[in-house]
Amino acid sequence: MKILTAAQTRAADAFTIAQEPISSLDLMERASWALVQWLKQRYSAAVPVFVFCGPGNNGGDGLAAARLLHQDGYDVQVFLIETGQSASADFTQNLQRLPSAIAVNRLQRLEDLPPGLPPQALVLDGLFGSGLSRPLEGLYAQVVTYLNQQPATILSIDIPSGLFADAPTPSGSAVIQADVTLTFERPKLAFLMPHSGGYAGEWHVLPIGLHEDFLNQVESPYQVLLPEAFQTILRPRSKFSHKGTFGHALLVGGSYGKMGAITMSAHAALRAGVGLLTVQVPQSGYSILQTTVPEAMVLTDDHERHLSQFPEDLTKYQCLGIGPGFGQAEDTRLALESLFRQKLPPLVLDADALNLLAADRLLRQQLPPDSILTPHPKEFERLTGPASDDFHRLQLLQNFCSEHACYVILKGAHSCIGTPSGEFYFNTTGNPGMATGGSGDVLTGILTGLRAQGYSPLEACQLGVYLHGLAGDLAAEAVGEDSLIASDLYNYLGAAFLQIRHS
Numbered sequence: 458m459k460i461l462t463a464a465q466t467r468a469a470d471a472f473t474i475a476q477e478p479i480s481s482l483d484l485m486e487r488a489s490w491a492l493v494q495w496l497k498q499r500y501s502a503a504v505p506v507f508v509f510c511g512p513g514n515n516g517g518d519g520l521a522a523a524r525l526l527h528q529d530g531y532d533v534q535v536f537l538i539e540t541g542q543s544a545s546a547d548f549t550q551n552l553q554r555l556p557s558a559i560a561v562n563r564l565q566r567l568e569d570l571p572p573g574l575p576p577q578a579l580v581l582d583g584l585f586g587s588g589l590s591r592p593l594e595g596l597y598a599q600v601v602t603y604l605n606q607q608p609a610t611i612l613s614i615d616i617p618s619g620l621f622a623d624a625p626t627p628s629g630s631a632v633i634q635a636d637v638t639l640t641f642e643r644p645k646l647a648f649l650m651p652h653s654g655g656y657a658g659e660w661h662v663l664p665i666g667l668h669e670d671f672l673n674q675v676e677s678p679y680q681v682l683l684p685e686a687f688q689t690i691l692r693p694r695s696k697f698s699h700k701g702t703f704g705h706a707l708l709v710g711g712s713y714g715k716m717g718a719i720t721m722s723a724h725a726a727l728r729a730g731v732g733l734l735t736v737q738v739p740q741s742g743y744s745i746l747q748t749t750v751p752e753a754m755v756l757t758d759d760h761e762r763h764l765s766q767f768p769e770d771l772t773k774y775q776c777l778g779i780g781p782g783f784g785q786a787e788d789t790r791l792a793l794e795s796l797f798r799q800k801l802p803p804l805v806l807d808a809d810a811l812n813l814l815a816a817d818r819l820l821r822q823q824l825p826p827d828s829i830l831t832p833h834p835k836e837f838e839r840l841t842g843p844a845s846d847d848f849h850r851l852q853l854l855q856n857f858c859s860e861h862a863c864y865v866i867l868k869g870a871h872s873c874i875g876t877p878s879g880e881f882y883f884n885t886t887g888n889p890g891m892a893t894g895g896s897g898d899v900l901t902g903i904l905t906g907l908r909a910q911g912y913s914p915l916e917a918c919q920l921g922v923y924l925h926g927l928a929g930d931l932a933a934e935a936v937g938e939d940s941l942i943a944s945d946l947y948n949y950l951g952a953a954f955l956q957i958r959h960s
């Protein structure tokens with residue numbers, strides 16, 4: 458699903474208004490109706506609703522929602538922030554439509570605000586939406602600070618007020634800290650970024666019928682991954698297939714004290730459906746691998762505690778995954794250096810393989826095209842240098858992927874896949890229970906297993922991050938986020954596959 462910028466959303470509105478055709482007032486009514494339907498399923502009419510409105514169409518949505526909720530028997534009060542700014546036409550119309558039974562409070566100074574809102578109250582934040590053009594100041598900023606201090610639940614309409622949809626919000630700006638955000642038609646880019654995503658709280662997308670033709674033709678480099686995409690990507694396993702059909706993967710990693718990392722990757726590659734798996738570890742890892750992952754074949758390095766070589770014949774493998782528990786010993790670095798001079802199967806690189814790359818520009822330049830790299834933000838910074846903000850980091854991601862013709866999964870709450878041609882795919886599965894050691898090693902195993910089965914690098918990245926997060930979500934349903942550990946991820950991978958196949 459494409460993500461639209463605020464400007465593209467305005468264009469989508471205008472296109473819909475002209476082509477459907479529908480008046481802009483009716484489009485606002487449709488958006489507010491969708492919002493109220495969602496809200497009624499979650500909050501009973503016993504919950505008092507306080508609607509805070511700015512002068513634009515976001516405020517207009519708030520007014521329309523106030524009217525609809527009142528019709529449904531909710532106790533609604535409206536607060537208009539009046540700073541002398543002129544109101545939008547649809548705001549004015551909706552103000553006129555407001556039944557007189559709804560109390561309208563006109564706020565011109567901080568002192569006009571009620572001393573406090575009840576904890577059971579629901580605040581609808583309709584101060585500003587995607588039309589925000591500068592940080593909030595004066596009374597608007599004061600209202601935001603006031604609302605953020607209230608014990609009430611805050612539901613933001615479209616986007617938390619004060620948050621820029623597709624540009625960095627200057628630090629220190631007043632921004633609503635929403636509990637829930639109901640956003641129209643498409644999520645905002647800001648919801649997916651580490652520094653701004655938290656303001657939106659739990660967010661949901663409400664379709665409001667923007668014109669299909671516009672949505673199909675509009676160009677956006679930003680997409681969110683949704684399960685529908687996987688119906689076509691995920692391949693069936695045919696009746697007469699055999700283990701050779703599903704590829705032979707090689708995982709190389711592990712060092713003394715970090716053998717668990719490569720063990721978890723191995724389990725994950727197998728659960729991702731690979732036909733055959735070989736794991737190369739230092740000698741001290743031999744018994745560990747043979748006992749904990751009996752399905753895998755094991756090769757050992759000459760060295761006892763760390764890796765110093767790769768197998769000579771790599772032609773029989775369809776994917777080579779390197780990194781979990783790899784270490785950064787000098788021998789290991791030299792082995793990686795000589796590896797890059799050979800003809801190689803598709804690569805997945807993680808953890809210390811990335812740190813070695815980061816420390817060696819020449820090595821980086823020899824990175825084979827179509828490799829998949831899976832850095833967390835710190836590893837990414839080592840590769841590209843620091844980013845000044847989340848949007849700059851996306852720029853660095855794009856530059857790195859195009860310069861090295863590779864795919865980078867920048868891991869996080871919404872892991873982002875960068876591609877050589879400049880697209881970004883944000884993942885929508887996963888939860889904070891996955892912030893636990895070894896989660897990334899599991900992802901490496903999944904990607905290696907998928908790539909060995911012949912999935913293209915982009916397909917493997919998309920399917921891999923989605924399945925990994927979904928396994929985390931299913932595991933969290935069973936054991937809770939607190940107790941989730943990385944091995945739960947590969948143990949729930951089967952359930953994640955089933956969910957995708959049967960959806």
Ligand SMILES: NC(=O)C1=CN([C@@H]2O[C@H](COP(=O)(O)OP(=O)(O)OC[C@H]3O[C@@H](n4cnc5c(N)ncnc54)[C@H](O)[C@@H]3O)[C@@H](O)[C@H]2O)[C@@H](O)CC1
Pocket residue numbers: 466469470484485488511512513514515516517518542545584585586587588589590591592593594597614615616641642665667
């Ligand atoms: N397709 C959609 O997504 C639809 C969106 N609608 C609503 O319309 C909203 C966008 O409406 P608008 O474009 O009127 O945007 P806003 O409601 O955000 O208001 C923008 C107005 O506020 C002013 N402004 C911007 N930043 C300011 C600041 N920091 N301090 C003071 N004034 C500031 C602008 O100059 C402009 O006049 C959406 O967020 C959504 O709530 C719906 O009504 C209809 C359909």
Ligand SMILES: Nc1ncnc2c1ncn2[C@@H]1O[C@H](COP(=O)(O)OP(=O)(O)O)[C@@H](O)[C@H]1O
Pocket residue numbers: 832833868869870871872886887888889890891892893894895896897898899900925
């Ligand atoms: N809050 C979160 N929400 C969703 N996914 C998360 C969250 N925290 C971590 N993850 C996922 O867990 C994995 C952690 O990887 P990484 O940091 O490399 O861990 P490790 O090095 O311990 O294996 C990534 O795939 C990341 O997307």
Ligand SMILES: [K+]
Pocket residue numbers: 515582583584585586613614615616617618
């Ligand atoms: K808002």
